[in-house]
Amino acid sequence: MFSNQKFQSVNTLEPGEYEDCVFMDCQLSGADLSGLVFEQCRWVRCDLSTATLKSTAFRDNSFESCKLMGLHFEDANLFSLSFSFKDCLLQYASFFQLKIPGTQFLQCQMEEANLEEADLRRAVFQGCNLLNAGFDYANLEDADFQTAYHFRIHPDRCKLQGARFASNNLEGLLTHYKIKVEKS
Numbered sequence: 044m045f046s047n048q049k050f051q052s053v054n055t056l057e058p059g060e061y062e063d064c065v066f067m068d069c070q071l072s073g074a075d076l077s078g079l080v081f082e083q084c085r086w087v088r089c090d091l092s093t094a095t096l097k098s099t100a101f102r103d104n105s106f107e108s109c110k111l112m113g114l115h116f117e118d119a120n121l122f123s124l125s126f127s128f129k130d131c132l133l134q135y136a137s138f139f140q141l142k143i144p145g146t147q148f149l150q151c152q153m154e155e156a157n158l159e160e161a162d163l164r165r166a167v168f169q170g171c172n173l174l175n176a177g178f179d180y181a182n183l184e185d186a187d188f189q190t191a192y193h194f195r196i197h198p199d200r201c202k203l204q205g206a207r208f209a210s211n212n213l214e215g216l217l218t219h220y221k222i223k224v225e226k227s
Contacts, residue, residue: 072110101126117141168194188212
């Protein structure tokens with residue numbers, strides 16, 4: 044068990060449980076993180092792109108300015124899965140069928156992310172680029188898209204009750220109907 048430790052610029056992690064740890068500038072791209080447990084950990088400027096997450100536990104983790112491209116979060120341990128993201132690169136990341144209500148995505152690049160069939164009730168997508176992100180059959184009730192952009196959400200394929208959008212980004216809800224929204 045690793046507790047209350049700081050890991051700076053490492054490129055491998057020993058098997059085990061990490062609690063209240065801080066990871067800074069770690070290069071773990073392509074690493075096998077299978078079976079590791081991260082509880083209340085903070086990740087800053089780390090690269091975990093394409094890492095293997097088979098049964099990896101993320102319980103109350105925060106990611107800040109991290110590169111998380113191509114991660115399959117649905118492969119992680121689903122028990123108490125919770126995290127937040129700020130200024131992260133999440134292109135091609137997959138959250139397929141995950142139950143992660145209330146997740147915060149702040150100023151993230153989420154192009155081509157897979158959020159299909161996910162439970163994203165009360166999630167916040169503040170300032171996120173969602174170009175070509177997939178949302179089909181997701182639960183987006185009470186989610187906040189007010190400052191998100193480039194999203195395309197098919198209203199007939201998602202639960203949207205109470206979701207918040209700004210008047211200048213409604214086009215992303217209407218594209219599937221081939222309605223043209225003119226900017227005034």
